[in-house]
Amino acid sequence: MIPVAVMSATPKADIETASLEQLLAGSDKPGVWRIARLQSNAAVLVIEFPNLLEQGLAFNRAAAYIEKKSSTRDRVLSDDELAALVKRSGDTSETFYFGHDYTGAQMRQFFAQSKAQDIKLNAQEMRLRATLLDASLLKEGTSPTEKEPASLQAPGQQAVISFSAQQVDDPATKADEGVDALRRESTLRHELSHGEFFTRPAYQKQSWKFWQKSLSKTERAMFRRMLAGMDYDPDNELLMVNETQAVLMHTPDSRAFDASNLGVTPAQLQDLRMRFERSR
Numbered sequence: 001m002i003p004v005a006v007m008s009a010t011p012k013a014d015i016e017t018a019s020l021e022q023l024l025a026g027s028d029k030p031g032v033w034r035i036a037r038l039q040s041n042a043a044v045l046v047i048e049f050p051n052l053l054e055q056g057l058a059f060n061r062a063a064a065y066i067e068k069k070s071s072t073r074d075r076v077l078s079d080d081e082l083a084a085l086v087k088r089s090g091d092t093s094e095t096f097y098f099g100h101d102y103t104g105a106q107m108r109q110f111f112a113q114s115k116a117q118d119i120k121l122n123a124q125e126m127r128l129r130a131t132l133l134d135a136s137l138l139k140e141g142t143s144p145t146e147k148e149p150a151s152l153q154a155p156g157q158q159a160v161i162s163f164s165a166q167q168v169d170d171p172a173t174k175a176d177e178g179v180d181a182l183r184r185e186s187t188l189r190h191e192l193s194h195g196e197f198f199t200r201p202a203y204q205k206q207s208w209k210f211w212q213k214s215l216s217k218t219e220r221a222m223f224r225r226m227l228a229g230m231d232y233d234p235d236n237e238l239l240m241v242n243e244t245q246a247v248l249m250h251t252p253d254s255r256a257f258d259a260s261n262l263g264v265t266p267a268q269l270q271d272l273r274m275r276f277e278r279s280r
Helices: 020-025 052-066 079-088 105-115 123-134 181-199 202-214 216-227 237-249 266-277
Strands: 015-018 034-038 041-049 100-103 159-166
Touching: 015 020, 015 041, 015 105, 020 034, 020 181, 041 052, 041 181, 052 079, 052 100, 052 105, 052 123, 052 159, 052 237, 100 105, 100 181, 105 123, 105 159, 159 181, 159 216, 202 237, 202 266, 216 237
Parallel strands: 015 034, 041 159
Antiparallel strands: 034 041, 100 159
């Protein structure tokens, strides 16, 4: 295995404001979590991790709880259960996801459920919780009584998204852990589109209009089938709409998505994209 540095300290988040171009340019502090508010939409918090392993340790358990079809919606997985899920998927902790996107409310629910189950979160998950509190994406509520702990709140309509710095593939594993410049940019653009969907009502309305009115029943089934094959929960209609807009319009890396994934021709794919634009 190629050694990957795993950070476990929990310093107070250093939050900057960054444009897409600045995020793509990378951090001037390699090896650390880069935390920024998106310049064009301050409701979106962006975390660039130094590598996929660090990102996976911070977010994979939340991802399984929030959106994985093969996981469970009513219970947070233990370490062993998460490891088994990752293994069944044919992935590693690094490749389970190349990027993440969640609302503040979803993260609040994840941490609340973890606490209710007395799940021992790892160092990266605890650092993520502290980061979201520092960034005011989460907020400690008031305690009902002196003996009861404060509950978390998720103020406003905010979202957190993540991607990672570039890294080379580990030839000793079947999974492709490589993150080159194109995959990194594609992941960032894809995840930022989720941030827009979560926090900009006009863009979410456009995405729903495309899903409900521009796509036929057969075409919706086509996207649903593709996304279910990627282990997204096909019964979560909001997730289907959100992932559809992101893969269709904001995933420029053809290794992640192209016409063949849907079983259509390039011309048909272009028509779908034009129809999305006309749904404004």
